[in-house]
Amino acid sequence: MASAADVSYSDVFIGSWKDSQETSSKAPTSPSLREMALSSSLSWPCSCSSLVSISGESPPSSGTNSVCPDMSIRNNGSPGQTLWNLTRIAWAWRHAKGVGREKKCWWRVSAVPILVPLLFLLLLTATGVLSSDIMETSQVDVLLRGDECGIWEVPNAETVKASDNTFMIENAKYIGSITEFGRIYARACYNTTSQSNSPMCEAFTREAISYSSQLNASCPFDPETCIYRTGNLQMDTGNIDTNTALGINTRKDNVHFRKVTTCAPLQADLWTTRENTTGPMGEGEYRILWNWGTIPWYNDTDYVAKADSESNNRLSKGFTGYSMVTQRYYRLDERLPFPSSSSFIPRQEFNTTDGDIYFLFLAAQSVNFAKPIDDPWFSAHRPSPGPRNRTYYFSDHLLSPLGCVEQFQYCNPHKDACTPLAGIVPATAAAKFDLDLSPMQSAIVDLLINAVYANNAIILQPVNMLADDTSNDGVQMPLPNNQWVIELQDMHNRVLTQIQRAIVDYARGPSSPAAKQFLVVPDNNYRNLCSMIRARTSGRFASINTYGLALTIGLGTLVILANVFLESLVRCFQRRRKAQHTGVDTWVEDGLLQVHKRTLVLGEDEDWQNTDGAVPVTRYWDSSGRERGMEERGKEDGVECMEEHKRVSIRVEDVDAVRRADTESTLAVEEEQGSAKHADEVARGT
Secondary structure: OOOHHHOOHHHEOOOOOOOOOOOOOOOOOHHHHHHHHHHHHHHHHHHHHHHHHHHHOOOOOOOHHHHHHHHHHHHOOOHHHHHHHHHHHHHHOOOOEOOHHHHHHHHHHHHHHHHHHHHHHHHHHHHHHHOOOOEEOOOEEEEEOOOOOOEEOOOOHHHHHOOOOHHHHHHHHHHHHHHHHHHHHHHHHOOOOOOOOOHHHOOOOOOOOOOEEEEEEOOOOOHHHEOOOOOEEEEEOOOEEOOOOOOEOOOOOOOEEEEEEEEEEEOOOOOEEEEEEEOOOOOEEEEEEEOOEEEOOOOOEOOOEEEEOOOOOOHHHOOOOOEEEEEEEOOOOOOOOOOOOOOOEEOHHHOOOOOEEEEEEEEOOOOOEOOOEOOOOOOEEEEEEOHHHOEEEEEOOOOEEEEEEEEEEEEEOOOOEEOOOEOHHHHHHHHHHHOOOOHHHHHHHHHHHHHHHHOOOOOOOOOOOHHHHHEEOOEEOOOOOOHHHHHHHHHHHHHHHHHHHHHHHHHHOOOOHHHHHHEEOOOHHHHHHHOOEEEEEOOOOOEEOHHHHHHHHHHHHHHHHHHHHHHHHHHHHHHHHOOOOHHHHHHHHOOHHHHHHOOEEEOOOOOOEOOOOOOOEOOEOOOEEEOOOHHHHHHOOHHHHHHHOOOOOOOHHHHHHHHHHHHHHHHHHHHHHHHHHHHHHHHHHO
16 A cells, blocks of 8 residues: 555445544635636537527527527526526427427427537536535545455464464564554655645555654663753644544444553663674674563563674765664563563663653764764764775774664543553553443444554564755764754654554555464454555545535525525415515516517417516517518518418518508508699699
């Protein structure tokens, strides 16, 4: 799972599910909505103009119903209003009769224009849904199927000792893979000032688990062991909600999980033994032993680390990088049958009782520092001449020790109860036996200890120092005085990433087929937990907010119904109160199609019907027409069509002809009268 692409289609549940997160971390996509509104306002008038232009190029029709759609398209401001008017026109003329070959033209003239605003409205609706929070395709939380889920079985002592068996090999491969993933992911996605756009950071339901860092912590051991009595580093995650932060999709069975890590640079010369040795060329060398505890299973060794000087020819060896010696000590609890994973037993001064103990011995004796380093962990002040009259500096100690104590706490938010801070095993035992957990909560606690204890999600991370990024040509460039803090924060980030990864991998299972045989699902609560893990991906899945979609459709339907029936409801209300309908009648008379009615000429024996409605009609849908200009009189072919009609109707051209004939006759009579009058005047004058 080095990226979100590793979530395969077979891992993801396709269907309806409820996201139990209390709040969403995503902001509304307001810019996209504004762009959509602007695009629709500009493109719809263009579409209307094109439609009217195309319809105007077709042979002219004399029907009122053929003119009404053009009027509606021309004078409406939105595709929704245009669609509504065209639908009302088509419905109002559904019983009108045509004549001759135009009987079958009703749907072509009336209903076909409806498709244009309808398709446009559907397109805008789809665009609105895709550009809003109703549908998301970027940073989508998905629910994993959990078909191959399980946790690694707990090995017995014999299995652990025989490190060459299949279990240990597969487990080591798996831990190595999530450790490397943690290094890459943590450096890309943690400690960023803003949300990262890298696909790498779209793997978990929360990109990073936040925590606080304080540099005023007391020494976690006996004060004489630390370089600083105060001023040490403490990293505290606070309460991590397993639902919102770790993606375990249950609110009623969620658990709060806390991790506190306190680290301090230690006195390198404390409780050490120096042994003189001889080098390969007979030169005098020495060895340092750190007597800070015992290793009972290694011949009762009374030291936890050792290092040889090997100072001769140091510069000729070049820059070989950093190495590290680590030790761990876990406190156990007899209530939980976990085998010990401790590597040593600390001496009394380090033996704290309320946490797990870790030693990190940094070996930097093979590193050439370009400048003196004042950082307590990387401290280097021993000068040594180098080539080209340069002076390099060596580490002040063969090993520079640093100690950490990790503490854990569980809380049951539904009972308002928490365990005391303790090591991972004692804290887990206290949670399972003292917090009155539900069966599902108990399974979640087991999943967390598996992520930390079984998968080694601890501060002891493989050596991959951030200081390596500032080396050049075999020489370590200058480091800040708080480099030890930077390195520990990086390790802490990697630990949190591994916990996130282990939760997701519980539902997905390890990628190695050979490792699947070592997975166990103890009971039905674990089985139910398998299908309750969320992950995150982008681009390959879409998440639809059903609540938002239902709300949008519901409110939209309510507005549409109010628009449709408001006039009728007002009339009904006034009728019940026996009030005058003046306001409603004025509203109807000023309607677009009522005003348009006044510009039309009716045929013989024809009259308007439904005059009190939004769409006035006639009995014959082709029996009226709009008066046209005189220059188009010769282009009309209505005379031939008139002969085919079973019922004669007056067309616009005939009305124009009658009017012109009357005008010409009137002019002729006036001309004759004027001529006669002129003749009489001439005769009288004579």
